[in-house]
Amino acid sequence: MAVAVYPGxxxxxxxxHQDIIExxxxxxxxxxxxxxxxNSKSPLFSVQERVNMLKSVTGHLPxxxxxxxxxxxxxxxxxxxxxxxxxGLRAITxxxxxxxxxxxxxxxxxxxxxxxxxxxxxxxxxxSSIVKEIAMYQGDIxxxxxxxxxxxxxxxxxxxxxxxxx
Ligand code: ADP
Numbered sequence: 001m002a003v004a005v006y007p008g009x010x011x012x013x014x015x016x017h018q019d020i021i022e023x024x025x026x027x028x029x030x031x032x033x034x035x036x037x038x039n040s041k042s043p044l045f046s047v048q049e050r051v052n053m054l055k056s057v058t059g060h061l062p063x064x065x066x067x068x069x070x071x072x073x074x075x076x077x078x079x080x081x082x083x084x085x086x087x088g089l090r091a092i093t094x095x096x097x098x099x100x101x102x103x104x105x106x107x108x109x110x111x112x113x114x115x116x117x118x119x120x121x122x123x124x125x126x127x128s129s130i131v132k133e134i135a136m137y138q139g140d141i142x143x144x145x146x147x148x149x150x151x152x153x154x155x156x157x158x159x160x161x162x163x164x165x166x
Contacts, residue, residue: 001029001030002027002028002029002030002083002084003028003029003030003031003032003080003081003082003083003084004024004027004028004030004031004032004082004084004085004086004115005031005032005033005034005073005076005077005080005082005084005085005086006020006021006024006031006032006033006034006085006086006087007033007034007036007069007073007076007085007087008033008034008035008036009035009036009041009043009050009128010033010035010050010053010054010128011041011043011044011045011050011128011132012044012045012050012053012128012131012132012145012149012152012153013050013053013054013057013128013145013146013149014123014126014127014128014131014144014145015122015123015126015143015144015145015146016088016090016119016120016123016124016126016127017088018057018058018146019119019120019122019123020086020088020117020119021033021058021061021064022061023117024086024117025061025063025064028063028084028086029063030063030064030065030082031063031064031065031086032064032065032066032067032080032082033054033058033064033065033066033067034067034068034069034073034076034080035047035050035051035054035066035067035068035069036068036069036070037068037069037070038070044132044153044156044157044160045152045156047068048068049152050068051066051067051068053148053149053152054066056146056148056149057146057148057149067080072108073085073105074105074108074109074112077109077112078109078112082112083111083112083113084112084113084114084115085102085105085112085113085114085115086114086115086116086117087101087102087114087115087116087117088116088117088118088119089116089117089118089119090119090123090124090125090126090127091119091124098114098116101114102114126144130144131144131145131153132153132157135153135154135156135157136157136160136161138154138157138158141153141154
């Protein structure tokens with residue numbers, strides 16, 4: 001059985017992430033979306049909130065599971081009894097970092113390979129950071145995230161902005 005882990009911050013999950021999840025669910029028997037805790041970025045949403053948002057947009061896909069993780073990705077992959085990491089490649093700018101990560105992971109864990117899905121052209125410019133930036137100004141993010149996610153992001157962005165000193 002081919003089991004993959006699709007890791008990321010998903011702060012918040014975008015339509016670009018959803019596209020990669022849907023496509024990998026067709027290629028693999030099972031895909032575990034790994035939501036990274038304790039990353040160096042300070043996230044807009046807690047890991048539990050990010051897990052819940054991912055669950056709400058992937059509920060229609062029976063072979064997808066959402067789990068939080070911290071520590072080394074390869075350890076999480078092994079604990080999941082998976083042997084493949086899925087990553088999305090948007091543009092050449094993603095390439096260098098992704099290549100370095102996948103080669104490092106293969107050295108520290110030779111049984112684990114990384115496969116890359118190139119982004120759907122529709123979403124090649126899209127990132128969680130851009131969505132958050134627009135949301136901070138209460139802009140329209142409906143082309144970038146699912147409707148239920150847009151509501152949550154705009155509400156959280158407004159809360160954060162109100163708490164900042166002017
Ligand atoms: P990370 O902080 O690990 O980059 P992200 O949540 O930003 O986490 O991204 C997780 C994965 O999803 C990465 O492989 C990234 O390249 C991919 N990804 C992000 N945005 C898109 C998009 N618009 N289209 C395709 N893949 C994407």
